[in-house]
Amino acid sequence: MDLTGTGLDLPADLRARLRDLRFRTLLDAPVGPLGRQESRSRGSGLEFAQYRGYVAGDAPRQIDWRLYARSDRLFVRESERDSPLSVYVVVDASASMAQDDLARPGWTRLHAARRLAACALEIALREGERFGLLAFTAGAPLWLGANGGRGHRDRCLAALASLGAEASWPNAATLDGFAARIERGALVLLLSDGFEPAALDFAQRLAGAGRSVALLRVLTSEEREFPFSGALKLVDPETNEQRECDGAAVRAGFLQRFSAARADLQQRLASAGVACVEHWLDLPEDEALRALFGAPRGGAR
């Protein structure tokens, strides 16, 4: 699978820096079975859950060879995990995700979101977590249920590679339907720029319904520094509203207003139980992930 240019091919140094990251719940939200996650039981559990057909990428040791001897078919013996943490990656594919950065033309928010998703999938695969994918594309919503294994990781990557930034968020009923398919206690990573109220509302609803939600807000460096000067013609990708202004004249007002809005949003999301970390397009992706999952909060239990 050629992932060049989609942001899904992880550089080696980034992959190396992901090594010490592990998923954990983010807020003091519902506990439930998450308490057992610290045991870090790897591999299959002791309690048999089901047989399923072999798919490419499954480890040979997971195959039930006795059953193969009997039925001449390959089956994989799956067991219930001891710590069934499901990680759902929700990717915002709205039009504003197509915005790129002046410092790195062509590297859009969507590229950064794909790379963050690939990092999360990599961590989840390494940790043996179940992971799923949700994105609202222009056609049918893209939903891949929680599962594990390299094959599922590859399916998720392929789905992400075909994602384009042209969709908009569906209505609240549709969102509620998908929220119901995310089980309680799952970790939801929302990769968005946070400009759509529907996305923020979705995150708050999920958090309120007992899911552990983290918003990775993908922002461009222009929104941090506003390096423009001279005449500007800016287009809002969501509403197609256009405005001409002078860069130097509006810079200070924009920076002050936007940083206030960012702080206000973080405050609002935190009060709703949603962790919010900003990822800037010109910074390495592992920094945002490390802010969420890096340093153990409150020490090891």
Added chain:
Amino acid sequence: MNFSLLLPAGLFALGALLLPLLMHLQRRRETPPPRLFAALAFIDPQARPKRRVRLKDLPLLLLRLLLLAVLALLLAQPLLSGTPSVPWVLLWPGLSPAEAGAVDAKAELRWLAPGFPRVDAGWPEMFSEETHAVAANQAGTPASPASLLRQLAFERPREQPLEIRVPTMISGLDGAQLELGRPLHWTLLAADARAANAGRPADASAPREAATSDATVLAIDASRRTARPSAVADSGLRESDSGARPASAAPLQVALRIGSEASAPSAPALAALDRHAQALGAAALLRLIEAAEAPPTPPPDALLQLGDEPLPAAWQAWLERGGRVLQLVPAETAHADHEHPHSDSHSDHDHDHDHDHDHDHDHDHDHDGDGRPDHSDDAHSDAGLAQSDSTQSESPRSDPTRSDPTRSDPTRSDSTQSNSPLASAALARPSGAGAASDLGAVVLWRGARASLSTQRSGRGELRRLSCDLQPSCLPELLDPDFPQRLAGWLAALPAAPDRAAAAALRPAQSGPAPQPLGRPLGDGLIVLLVLLFAAERWLAASRRPA
């Protein structure tokens, strides 16, 4: 050193400075390419794009502004004024420095000649014929003192005092009054001082006087004699030496020659001519003498040749020496000449061959068969010739097609014709008299169906009437005053009066103002303009590579 503008209205061209400014402003108003920006809601909604007056390519703009400013300055005709120069005292041509009288120590004594040379530099060289020829070639017309006077009055600044010293009688004038537009000292020198100048080289008007004096001038057209321009009459123009002479003092001596039978006029035409000649003879205006192969001993005033025949050699020589021939060309021949200007020489040549061998015989036969009485009278001829050195006080004819043959037409001046081998060859060949060569031909009169043209031939004049006295082509033949008209066609053109008393010709102060004192800066500005334009093009091309 003062700086002034001759035409300050030219500075209105400075308004064109707005053009490059607008050009450079307009390029600045281009909208930037649109850019996606999702956080647009956080930009101050009150912010307006700042309309900054930004000028693109400032060096190029400055260069263009400078270019236009220099152009406007050039249009305004800047003048760097200098100090007034010393007074000038100018001598009329023909005067000698000895008779110029006392001259102020500061003043410069100069000739009224082309270039206004100083008298100290010696003047015979300046007045040599070559100088005149050069001046005539450069200006198109020989420099007459009147023209020089106008040039002087315009070129010298108004602040410079000018004094003209003139003899009491001056020539070299033209038809217009001297309106010099400035004050001028007009000093008349005593007449007796002029007598000492008899041996002096001729001035500009001398050749023309010589040319007109040996041509017979007679009263011509009775119907036009009354017209007389009052301005010239009031200005005191009159005849210099002999004064006005009664116009009908002596009849015009006209020799009659009839060409070959083929081109001879019909009997009614001859009868009409005879009748008219008798009428003119009765009025003592014309005397017809019969022409032989050669001009009679007292040469006649004019030759009336009937038919499109080449002149005999003796008559041709007489014509070249200053005679006057009126040739009555049959209408169809003249018409053919006009229709086929390229083939006429060829056909004339054939025509000459057909009739050359029996030319003399035809002539004698016609002479005998005509039966015209011989009115040749030596005494009258002498009287007519004695009249020839006087110029005529008749008013110039008001015919607009007529031009003075002695001036204003370089192709007809004697020196030009003698200098041009082509013209002299064309006029000297024997068939040149019969050939309708249009070289130098001037239409003197144009009737309903015929026209009279004249042409220089040597020093003489060859006139051709494109009709052989037929009423069909010459309806004027039936007019009662046709004899006078015919006499006028045979007479010489009156010379323009050009001698006058200098006291009556004091220049007026009206007229165009003289050129202001100073040095015009136009040439330097043009050079600067070209340099600026080249720099602008270079800068503009290097700014925007294609």
